[in-house]
Amino acid sequence: MTADSIDLATLRHGARLAGFTWTDAELEELRPLVEVTLRLLRALDAVPLGDTEPTTQYRTV
Amino acid sequence: MTELARMIATKAVSPVEVVRAHLDRIAALDGDLRAYITVCDDAALQAARAAEAAVVAGQPLGALHGVPYALKDLYDTAGVRTTAGSRILSDRVPARDATVAQRLGAAGAVLLGKLNMVEFAHGPEGLNPHYGHARNPWDRAVHRIAGGSSSGSGAAVAAGLAPGALGSDTGGSIRIPASLCGITGLKPTYGRVSRAGVLPLAWSMDHVGPMTRTAADSALMLGAMAGYDAADASSSVLPVPDYLAGLTGEVKGLRVGLLRGVFGEGAAPVVRAAVEAAATALAGAGAVVDEVSLERMDLVAAAATAIVGSEALAYHTEWLRTRAAEYDPPLARRLRLGAFIGGARYVRAQQVRGLVREEVDAALARRDVLLAPSTPIVAPALEECEAMLGDGPADVRAALIRFTRPFNLSGHPACTLPCGFTDAGLPIGMQLVGRPFDEATVLRAADAFQRLTDFHARHPVLA
Numbered sequence: 001m002t003a004d005s006i007d008l009a010t011l012r013h014g015a016r017l018a019g020f021t022w023t024d025a026e027l028e029e030l031r032p033l034v035e036v037t038l039r040l041l042r043a044l045d046a047v048p049l050g051d052t053e054p055t056t057q058y059r060t061v
Numbered sequence: 062m063t064e065l066a067r068m069i070a071t072k073a074v075s076p077v078e079v080v081r082a083h084l085d086r087i088a089a090l091d092g093d094l095r096a097y098i099t100v101c102d103d104a105a106l107q108a109a110r111a112a113e114a115a116v117v118a119g120q121p122l123g124a125l126h127g128v129p130y131a132l133k134d135l136y137d138t139a140g141v142r143t144t145a146g147s148r149i150l151s152d153r154v155p156a157r158d159a160t161v162a163q164r165l166g167a168a169g170a171v172l173l174g175k176l177n178m179v180e181f182a183h184g185p186e187g188l189n190p191h192y193g194h195a196r197n198p199w200d201r202a203v204h205r206i207a208g209g210s211s212s213g214s215g216a217a218v219a220a221g222l223a224p225g226a227l228g229s230d231t232g233g234s235i236r237i238p239a240s241l242c243g244i245t246g247l248k249p250t251y252g253r254v255s256r257a258g259v260l261p262l263a264w265s266m267d268h269v270g271p272m273t274r275t276a277a278d279s280a281l282m283l284g285a286m287a288g289y290d291a292a293d294a295s296s297s298v299l300p301v302p303d304y305l306a307g308l309t310g311e312v313k314g315l316r317v318g319l320l321r322g323v324f325g326e327g328a329a330p331v332v333r334a335a336v337e338a339a340a341t342a343l344a345g346a347g348a349v350v351d352e353v354s355l356e357r358m359d360l361v362a363a364a365a366t367a368i369v370g371s372e373a374l375a376y377h378t379e380w381l382r383t384r385a386a387e388y389d390p391p392l393a394r395r396l397r398l399g400a401f402i403g404g405a406r407y408v409r410a411q412q413v414r415g416l417v418r419e420e421v422d423a424a425l426a427r428r429d430v431l432l433a434p435s436t437p438i439v440a441p442a443l444e445e446c447e448a449m450l451g452d453g454p455a456d457v458r459a460a461l462i463r464f465t466r467p468f469n470l471s472g473h474p475a476c477t478l479p480c481g482f483t484d485a486g487l488p489i490g491m492q493l494v495g496r497p498f499d500e501a502t503v504l505r506a507a508d509a510f511q512r513l514t515d516f517h518a519r520h521p522v523l524a
Contacts, residue, residue: 011401018374018400020382030394034401037370041402043363044409047416054411055418 006035062128062225062278063305069127072116076127080109080171083129087173087222090523095193096207096217098134098144100174105129108171124285126169131223133211134175135182136162137258145260146178146189146210148387149380159258160293161227161269161286168285173223177213180392182229182262183373185237185461187212188443190389197242197440198521199487205440208238208461210262214272215242220523225273225282231262232365233436233465235270236477240435240490243479245507245517246272247279248465250498251472252297254283255290263372264295265411266365266469275517276478276507280304283500299498307501308508313347315506318424320433322354324464326452328437333451335481335489336434342513343432343506353431357420360413361467362459367402367410368470374399418471425473425496430506434464435477435490464492474500476507479516488516 011027011034022030068074084102091097112127132138135145137155144150158166166172177195179187187209188194195212197205198220207216211228215238218226228235230248239246247270254269261267271282287301319325319340325333344350374381377396385393424431437460438448448460455463468475473494480491495503511517 014401015397019378020397020400022397026397030397033394033398037366037398038401040363041367041406043360044367044406044413047360047409047413049409049412049416052412052415054408055415 006031006038062125062130062273063275063281065128065224066125066281069112069116070122076109076112076116076171077106079127080105080129080173083173083223090220091222093196094198094216094220094222095195096177096213096220096222097131097174098146098177098192098213099142101141101172104141105171105173112169112171123167123169124281125165127171128169129171129173129223130165130282131173131176131214131217131226132162133178133214133226133228135178135229135260136227138162138172138175141175143175143260145182146180146192148191149384155258157258160255160290162258164286165282170285176211176217176226179210179212180389181260181377182210182231182234183392183395185209185233185458187215187238194443198523199243199440204443205487206241206443208241208436208440210234211238211272215239215244218242218244218272218274219521221520225271225278228270228272229259230268230270230465230469231266231369232462232469235268235272236435236465236475236490236492237461239272239477241440241488243488243516243519244272244274245276245279245476245478246270247283247476247500247504248468248474249283249287249500250474252295253474253498253500254287255293255296257290257292261376263369265372266369268469276476276504276511277305277308279476280308280504280508297498302501304501304504307505309505310509310512312343312506312509315343315348315430316428317343317348317350317506318353318428318431319350320355320431321352322356323358324433327463328434328451329449330451331483332434332437332439332489336432336491339480339491339510340432343510346509346513353424353428355420355424355467357417358467361417361470364410364413364417365466365470367406368414370399370402371407414470417467421468421471421473421494429495429502431494433492433494435492436461436465437463439483439487439489468494473497474503476503478507478510480510480514481516482519
């Protein structure tokens, strides 16, 4: 398994942790999308965020 | 809508005639355009008759008295089914109106019906396998997308099947169909317009706003809808200005920042040229135009994906467990993706959101509005999967949301309006982005541009 790939067992485990029991066929269909998305989301890990607080709403004044 | 409201109030035209004309046009054209999911013929005529009686009786009239409009089919409407473009909710009939539907009704507006959309608003192309794909009215030879997710709103207003409509915008779903269909669309500041009674895609990214033919019409609708609502936890208590009164046509001294970087290089050449010509036109009218880049735009896709993926999964969890087969399969896959994002990445995405917001705020610190293309391409054909942008080929889906999504993340108000046409006659849209809660300046600039040009006054030729 490369850094950009994810195997079926890992997908199955992740889905179960999230509370879903998807079939292996459903997880196989998801696999390319999950791989592309996790590659995209790694950009978030590289951002120096300092003490920036999470924003969940804009500015409701 | 402004003109219809004036004509109705002065008895130049009857609301019954206006509503009937729209219903006749829907009956004639919507079999092909597929803009509507539900048409409220009887209720609309009944409301129009009541509106006419009020005019004749000399009663006080609301700002939209007797003026017809339509709602994207994710706004709750009492007694009228609200499907969100889905099979799952195909028989759902709400007991109460969404706050904005209630407010527009109180202003006298007459609901024509509920508009087609992407299933649960999750997608920018405007396709719907359950109710049919709304068709872009600007091309009768080729089936081009209307854009989404408010596809029916874009197609209906462009084709004259409604003088105005509401859309919702989570990644660009007001501005994309407005751009591709050659109309005006306003995504207000997050918190400016209540989301209560509007089915969510992603609560922290969803915005509610008007789609109309002119900026003045958007100002009219916004004025009737905006303002605090206790039913929406993110609703602002700031007072609502008189948006129509602010449309002075004056842009002398207005500071306009023409967005460069990806907003320039990432657009198809014809789109970029049209937006630059718009900047020149505004400068010619006295605006002070400079150029500005936003360096953090490369983080937007990751942050928005994490936020929308997580929030959409949270909303759909129960149906994914019990009714997954009723989703369009590609949508089910996109929703399931949220299970693999993780809580920490969701929070990091919200932190990145703060950085993006700061950067847009900084760009607006010395400017009144920012100017950029709304979409990097014009309406693609239904089967097109790849688009050629100024900086290379891109997936159509990703391309469509490239310039709109940053301002869902930041929450700033943004108005799209037509700024040109291709040689093939397809509309090109530009967006004006303003300071938080300064929709008045955004609308003033948009209206002033429409006084300088006639792009908004062109309409597709339909049988």
